Amino acid sequence: MSTQMQQLYQQVILDQSRARTGNTALLRDEATGRHGCSHQVNPTCGDEIELEIELLDDGRIAVRWSGDGCSISMASASVLSELAADASVDQMLQIESAFHELMHSRGTMEADETILGDAAAFTGVSKFPARIKCALLAWMAFKDALNQAQAAREENHHA
Amino acid sequence: MSTQMQQLYQQVILDQSRARTGNTALLRDEATGRHGCSHQVNPTCGDEIELEIELLDDGRIAVRWSGDGCSISMASASVLSELAADASVDQMLQIESAFHELMHSRGTMEADETILGDAAAFTGVSKFPARIKCALLAWMAFKDALNQAQAAREENHHA
Amino acid sequence: MFSRLRGDFPILDVRVGESPLSYLDSGATSQKPQCVIDTFVEYYAQRNAAVHRGAHSLAVEATDAFENGRIAVAGLVGGTPEQVCWTKNATEALNIVAMGIDRASRGFGGEAAQRFALGPEDSIVITEMEHHANLVPWQQLAASTGAQLRWLPVTDSGELDLSELESIVDETTKVLAFTHVSNVLGTINPVEMLVARARAVGAYVVLDACQSVPHMPVDFTVLDVDFAAFSAHKALGPTGLGVLWGKSELLDALPPVLTGGSMITTVAMEDSEFMPAPQRFEAGTQPVAEVAAFATAVGYLAEVGLQDVFDHERELGRLLLDGIAEIPGIRVLGDAAERIGTVAFDVDGVHAHDVGQYLDSQGVAVRVGHHCAQPLHRRFGVTASTRASTYLYNTAEDCRRFLTALAEVRPFFGVA
Amino acid sequence: MFSRLRGDFPILDVRVGESPLSYLDSGATSQKPQCVIDTFVEYYAQRNAAVHRGAHSLAVEATDAFENGRIAVAGLVGGTPEQVCWTKNATEALNIVAMGIDRASRGFGGEAAQRFALGPEDSIVITEMEHHANLVPWQQLAASTGAQLRWLPVTDSGELDLSELESIVDETTKVLAFTHVSNVLGTINPVEMLVARARAVGAYVVLDACQSVPHMPVDFTVLDVDFAAFSAHKALGPTGLGVLWGKSELLDALPPVLTGGSMITTVAMEDSEFMPAPQRFEAGTQPVAEVAAFATAVGYLAEVGLQDVFDHERELGRLLLDGIAEIPGIRVLGDAAERIGTVAFDVDGVHAHDVGQYLDSQGVAVRVGHHCAQPLHRRFGVTASTRASTYLYNTAEDCRRFLTALAEVRPFFGVA
Ligand SMILES: Cc1ncc(COP(=O)(O)O)c(C=O)c1O
Numbered sequence A, B: 001m002s003t004q005m006q007q008l009y010q011q012v013i014l015d016q017s018r019a020r021t022g023n024t025a026l027l028r029d030e031a032t033g034r035h036g037c038s039h040q041v042n043p044t045c046g047d048e049i050e051l052e053i054e055l056l057d058d059g060r061i062a063v064r065w066s067g068d069g070c071s072i073s074m075a076s077a078s079v080l081s082e083l084a085a086d087a088s089v090d091q092m093l094q095i096e097s098a099f100h101e102l103m104h105s106r107g108t109m110e111a112d113e114t115i116l117g118d119a120a121a122f123t124g125v126s127k128f129p130a131r132i133k134c135a136l137l138a139w140m141a142f143k144d145a146l147n148q149a150q151a152a153r154e155e156n157h158h159a
Numbered sequence C, D: 001m002f003s004r005l006r007g008d009f010p011i012l013d014v015r016v017g018e019s020p021l022s023y024l025d026s027g028a029t030s031q032k033p034q035c036v037i038d039t040f041v042e043y044y045a046q047r048n049a050a051v052h053r054g055a056h057s058l059a060v061e062a063t064d065a066f067e068n069g070r071i072a073v074a075g076l077v078g079g080t081p082e083q084v085c086w087t088k089n090a091t092e093a094l095n096i097v098a099m100g101i102d103r104a105s106r107g108f109g110g111e112a113a114q115r116f117a118l119g120p121e122d123s124i125v126i127t128e129m130e131h132h133a134n135l136v137p138w139q140q141l142a143a144s145t146g147a148q149l150r151w152l153p154v155t156d157s158g159e160l161d162l163s164e165l166e167s168i169v170d171e172t173t174k175v176l177a178f179t180h181v182s183n184v185l186g187t188i189n190p191v192e193m194l195v196a197r198a199r200a201v202g203a204y205v206v207l208d209a210c211q212s213v214p215h216m217p218v219d220f221t222v223l224d225v226d227f228a229a230f231s232a233h234k235a236l237g238p239t240g241l242g243v244l245w246g247k248s249e250l251l252d253a254l255p256p257v258l259t260g261g262s263m264i265t266t267v268a269m270e271d272s273e274f275m276p277a278p279q280r281f282e283a284g285t286q287p288v289a290e291v292a293a294f295a296t297a298v299g300y301l302a303e304v305g306l307q308d309v310f311d312h313e314r315e316l317g318r319l320l321l322d323g324i325a326e327i328p329g330i331r332v333l334g335d336a337a338e339r340i341g342t343v344a345f346d347v348d349g350v351h352a353h354d355v356g357q358y359l360d361s362q363g364v365a366v367r368v369g370h371h372c373a374q375p376l377h378r379r380f381g382v383t384a385s386t387r388a389s390t391y392l393y394n395t396a397e398d399c400r401r402f403l404t405a406l407a408e409v410r411p412f413f414g415v416a
C-alpha cells in the first residue's frame, strides 16, 4: 500500500465516514431558531449533500445533514458537525477558512491542529486534486447555509 | 519560371482568358429557341459565371455567358463557347465528359486533342487541385443550362 | 497479436507511482498509437495551412489531408465522403441534428427543411440508457417545439425494454434517438428492430455510435439509420474531433446551426446562402490536424480489423465478469448477453470514488461517477458506479491486475 | 531577435518546388513553434485522459493541463480563468453568443437570461468589414427574433465610418458586434469609442478579436467589452480550439447552446440543470490536447512579448506597403494609419487567383479570394483580392521575396 493512500485515507476519515455524525433528519421549517439550508452537488461524481444550520439562542450552531457520497465527503460532513457542536460561529468561520486554505495547498502546508482539530486529518487530500471538492462539499454547504441563516436573522432584526 | 507554371498557363489559356469568346449579353427570355441558364459560384474565391444555352433549330447550340473570375475560369468559358460553335449537342456532351475526366486525372492523363480541341490546353490544370474547380466552372454551368433547355424542349413536345 | 499492439501506445509504459499502468478507461477516451502522434508532428511541421481557401501549395496539401479524412471515415462506417461532416465531438454532432430540427420547426431552411418540422402533436423517443449527450439536446428540442419527449425503459438485465415499443414509438413519433452501445452497461442494442419500428411510423433514426464504432464493425448504410454520431478520441484519434454522418438528402435539407465562414456560397449584409453538406455544418476553421491524425487512426483500426477488436474485447470482458463474480459484495449493473468489453459495478459499502482511488493506487485506471448517464444510474438505484472498459491494447494481464486490486477494496475500507 | 525565432518553426524550412518558403498567410492560420508540437507529443504519450471525471492519476494530470490553459489565456487577455470558455474555433464562440441571445429571446434560461432578450423593436449593429463569422450569426439572430440588423459602413480609407454612429447605434441597439482588427485591410478599429457609444445606449459589446490577440497586446478588461472571441490556430496554437471570453455575470446568465455531458449538474429524463460558466458552454469531451498545446503557445507569445510582435509586424507592413507602391497597376485596399502588418490588394488585369498562383510558384504563400468578407470586397468594387499577412516569424527577406515576385505578375500574364 502506498503511503499516499495511507495519508489520504487516515483512520479518522475511515471512522468518521462510517460514524456520520450529524447525519439526521432535517427539520426544515420546523426549526425554531434562524436557519438556512444548502444543497450542494459535485457534478462529476454525483456526490450530494443537503446541510441545515440553525443558529441557537446561546450563540451555538446546530448542524444537520443528509447526503450520499464518497468516504472523504461523508467524513468531512461528519467532522464538520462534530466541530460545530463545540464552536461559536466565529470559530467555525475561522476553521472553514483554514480548511479551505489547507485543501488548496496541494500538500505543501502543515495543518494547524489547534484550529482544525480532526479536520487536520484531511491534509493528505490536498495532494489529490480530484478529491479536494469532495472534502469541501460539506463546507461549501455550511457557508451557504450560514449566510442564509444570518440573512434571516438580519431581516428579523430590522423587522 | 517553373515548367509547372508554364504547363498551367499555356499560351492558349492566357490568350483565351483575354479573348473571352461568348462573353456577351444574355438574352434571357428574349431567346427564341429553347434555352436554359445557369449561375455557378466558386465559394472559395468568389468566381462566378452565368451561362446561357439556346438550342437552335439546326441542332446547334448558342452559348452566351458573363462572369468574373481568374484566367483559368474565363479561358475555360471562352474555349467552351468556341467549341460549341462547331459542335452538336452530343459532341459537346462527349467533350464535357472527356474534359471532366481529364481534370480529375491529377496530371496522369494524356488529353485527346481530337476530342478536346483547345480544351486540351487545360491538361496542366489537373496537377493543381485548387484550380480544377476554376476550369470546370463554365462546364458545370453548361451542363446545368443544357439540362434546363432540354427539359424545356421535352415539355414543349408533350404540350 | 493483440499483446504486440500494446507497444504501439507509448503512454502504456507510463508508471503510476510504483505500479505499471493498466488503462481500463477507454470508454471515456482511448489512448493513441505512435503513428497518430506522428501524424500531428508531420502535419504541423510540413503541411499546416488553412484549407479550401488558397492557391498556395501548403493549402493544397492541407486540403488533401482534410478531404482524405472523409474518405477514410466513409471507408470505416459506410456511405460516401460527402456524408461525413466534421464536428468538435459527438456531442456537437447530436446537437446539430436536434438544433437543426429546432430551426426547421421555426421555419428556417425553407421548403426542404419542412420535413423535419416538429410541433406539440409530435413525439421524440429516446431511451433511459442514453448518455447525456443524446438526452439533454432532445429535452431542449422538446421544450422548444412543444413535442413530447418519451423514452424506452431499461430492464434489470440492462437491456432496452421493448415490450411497449409499439405504443411508445407510435404514429406521432418523428425522431427515434438511441445509443448503439451503452457506455455504462456495455449492452449492444438491437438496431434493426428499432429502425424497423421507426420506418413503420415514419420517424427519423439518430444513432449514437460513440461506443460501437471504435469497438466493432459498423456500417451505417446497412443499419439504415438516418443520422449517426461518434467521436474520434474514443477510436484512437485525437481530441477535438467528432463526426456527424447522415443520409445526403437529409443533411442537405437540415438547416445549419453554427454559421460563418466556409459554409456559405454568397453573403450580403442582409442575408446569406449556405453550401450543401458537409460544408454546411463546418463553419469556421476546422480541426484539420485532428482530421489528418484521425485518418491515420482509422487506417490503424482497419489494419487490425474491427471484428478481431470486437472478439478480443469480448474475451477480456468475459475475464472481467467471471473474475468479479468471484469477489464478494460486488454487483454488476446489467447482464446483457450482447455486449462489448465494458463492465460497470457497485461495491457494497464503498463509494465508487473510493473504489477508483484504491484501484489507481495499484496502477489500474478506471472511471467512477455517473458516466454522464444519471437517469440510468437512478434506474439501478445508485448515484455512481465504477466502470472498467477495455480496448484493443488491453491484455488479460490488465484484467488480472484489475481483479486483484478490486478484491482488496472492501478489506481496505474495512467493510469486509 | 525576430530573425532568430524563425528557427523555432520547422515548417518554414519546407521548400516549395525549388524555392524556399515565405509564408505570408498567417492571417488565415499561423505556423507552430516546435515547443507547441512537442506539447502534443508529450500530452498524448504521457498524460492523455478524459478530464474532470476521474479519480485516476492520468485524469488528474489531464485536468491540470486543461485548467492551466485557462490560466494561461486569462494571463494573455485579462480576466479570471473562469471567464475563459473553450470552443472549437472563434466562429463557434461568436455563435454561442448570438444563439444564446436567440434562446434567451425565446424564454430559455429563465429570469437571469431575460436581460438578453431581443424583439422586433430592437436592433443589432455590426460593421461592413466583418468576417462572415461575425456577420452571418447576427443575420440569423435578426431573422429569428425580428430585430433589425444595421451596420456601420466603411470609408475609402478602409476605416469604420463613424459619422452616423449616433443614429446607427441608438436606444434600440441591444448588441454591437465588431472586429477589433480587419482580417482583410489590417485596420485597427477604435474600440474605446465604440464601447463608449454602446454603454451610452445600454448595448452589449461583442468583440471579434481573431486578428488582434495574436498580433498586439490586448486586455479585454481594459477594453471593457462584454464578450470576445478568438482562435488558437491564428496565435501559434493548434487547430480545433477557440476561446469565448466574457464577463462572468453575463456568461453565467447566457443560455447554453450545445448541451450534453459535463455541462450539467443534474439530469432527469424530463429536464436538466446547467453548470455556471465556463463548463456551461463546454458540452462533451473537450479539445484537451489542443488546450495543453495552446498554453505552450501562449507562453511562447508572452516570452517574445506582444508589444514587440506588434512593432515587428508594423515594420514589415511598412516594407510591404512601400514596396507595393513602387509596382505599377496595384491598388491596395484601404490605407488606415492604425493597422497591423496585413495588406490586401487588387492587381490590375490579373485575377487574385492567378496572382496567388504566380507567387506560390516563387515560394511565396499568400491568400486569395474574398477572405470570408464578401460585403467588404463588394464595398471596394472587387469580388476577390490578394492578401499578404505577416507574423512574428516573418522577416524583411520574406517581404523582399514577395515584392520581387509581385513585380513579375503583370508581365507574366501579359498585362504590362
Ligand atoms: C476577423 C476574423 N473573425 C473570425 C474569424 C474566424 O475564425 P475561425 O475560422 O478560426 O473560427 C477569422 C478567421 O478566419 C477572422 O480573421
Ligand SMILES: Cc1ncc(COP(=O)(O)O)c(C=O)c1O
Pocket: C027, C028, C089, C090, C091, C092, C131, C133, C134, C179, C181, C182, C183, C208, C210, C211, C231, C242, C372, D261, D283, D284, D285, D286
Ligand atoms: C454513448 C456516448 N454518447 C456520447 C458521448 C459523448 O461523446 P463526446 O464527449 O466525445 O462528445 C459519449 C462519451 O462521452 C458516449 O459514451
